[in-house]
Amino acid sequence: MWNTNKFCEQLGLTYPIIQAGMAGGVTTPELVSSVSIAGALGTLGAGYMTAEDMTESIIRIKQLTNHMFAVNVFIPEDNNLSSERVARADRLLDSYRRDLQIKKEPFTSTPFPYDAQLESILELNVPIVSFTFGVPSRETVKELKKNNVITIGTATTVEEAVINEDRGVDAVVVQGSEAGGHRGSFTGDFSKGMVGTIALVPQAVDQVRIPVIAAGGIMDGRGVLASLALGAQGVQMGTAFVTSQESGAKVQHKEAILKTTESETVVTSVFSGKPARGIRNQFISDLKEFESELPGYPDQNSLTKPIRKEAAKQNKPEWMSLWSGQAPRLSTRKSATELIDGIVRQVEGLIQEKW
């Protein structure tokens, strides 16, 4: 059986499929609960949320389903705030604000909500937590385990997968270079983690004992079956769920994915201060030459947020962050339930037909 393994058992899943915990409003409680009810694992992307907003969403998810679900949080990093960089980046954004007719807001550095989020996660008995941009401390993992919270890490290299295992997480998502949205890299130059899924997964599987979850470029049953063949115990899919009916992604974002091709995405730091894969547009081209001088995350993210938000309102997708992986031709307008059902049927059909 393709859908029975240690990982599914451990997480109480019918199918070894995780809906990625994409931050920024995509992972509505409706999406998360639909995915979990369909037998996969829904994840609330809480990366940008305050503990209060996250709590509200978790309560809503629990009203919608009794199934397992996960919450994804960002590991805080040293924020080497450079007010000079912030000021320079802010000036670069003047022309967009002028065009959009929005005012410059006084810049305030956003604190990482991590500690407060973890506290709420424990209080609310969230069953599964996944981490991006780093690894939780040994103490955090211990504390979560003591409270029966299952932990999932994120890695973009074999080395990062090994670090996750050493910290004691229960499973690790290995993110291939095809993945849409932010790179999960946390050890030095992110380009060293730009490794394709078909190459990264088996190399990671050989070096860790915890279950490896494949991510990056997986959109349908073919990708799921391929990942299992590579030795992964499950998959994590992001872009495929962005265009689903329950997703909270902006309509322009959904439409951009539905009509683009495999050649039109690039990895850029200009929106958030961290490298992420999205559809090439004017904002990316405009700021490309300044990329290395922009502030890091979360400062650049805070600076561009009002512009991206207003651009969506005024229907200017050229100035929005249109995150997408490298297989957008496989995106659909299905509901999350139809998407998962379709994948399951496709996997079973392929096994019958081919082997």
Next chain:
Amino acid sequence: MWNTNKFCEQLGLTYPIIQAGMAGGVTTPELVSSVSIAGALGTLGAGYMTAEDMTESIIRIKQLTNHMFAVNVFIPEDNNLSSERVARADRLLDSYRRDLQIKKEPFTSTPFPYDAQLESILELNVPIVSFTFGVPSRETVKELKKNNVITIGTATTVEEAVINEDRGVDAVVVQGSEAGGHRGSFTGDFSKGMVGTIALVPQAVDQVRIPVIAAGGIMDGRGVLASLALGAQGVQMGTAFVTSQESGAKVQHKEAILKTTESETVVTSVFSGKPARGIRNQFISDLKEFESELPGYPDQNSLTKPIRKEAAKQNKPEWMSLWSGQAPRLSTRKSATELIDGIVRQVEGLIQEKW
């Protein structure tokens, strides 16, 4: 059965595995014939060869086996020879020549051997020809077909796969961004073809009717099975054969692959004038800042060739082109026969165990 499909039947293969036609001395007649005798498809990489040298190798292959084999040739491009660029690049190489104590040779532009190669291929009744860096003309395809030569194209995007199909080739290799050696891109900016195998293959399969062969990051039975799951009818493997016993790769090249990791390869044009993936070394770092000003292929290749050759003799791998894909941790010292036998056993084991 995993190893029976239209593609295997058409090519007379027992297993849907192609050994890539790597240029530069890797694909010895011993390697090509061993692969073909083992039930896969050996390919002579004739890209850099004169028609005479190619003919000699083909005759030797035919002495060694009656099985099917292929010859890979490069499609010629407009060579916008800039003597200024050549002179500048040549000056950059002075310091290497000085250290290696070799003389500067007068530069002569190498003509593309394509037409003469095709003539010899027809004369020698080569059963299969594959093409890189472009597509053969409709007339060439017709002529080859008339002579019962099977043709295989190379693509790095869906668009390039469709162009290949339109030209009438019998199958198309789609090369994911993980692949070692040269990018096969032939429509504009190669970066638009830097798409991971797991994303590229199913998108291409959906758009062409000819068999799609997956390439990039495939090193063992897991990669083969994954590729078939994605809808490919076969795989092409390069790096896995570079380290095989029958390979003609330099010993330093083999050892470099055997000891490196997934994070240590980069795509660079500094060796040949065309983007190719190899293991990061000093030559690449040294010339990185001049990359955009270097001459194109084949001129830069001709310029650096004596240096690379002498660097190998003097055991300076830092100045050699150490082509490798993104899964070098999976490389082995096996013979080509053991490699293929191992893959077959692994595929069959995985199917039994998992499904």
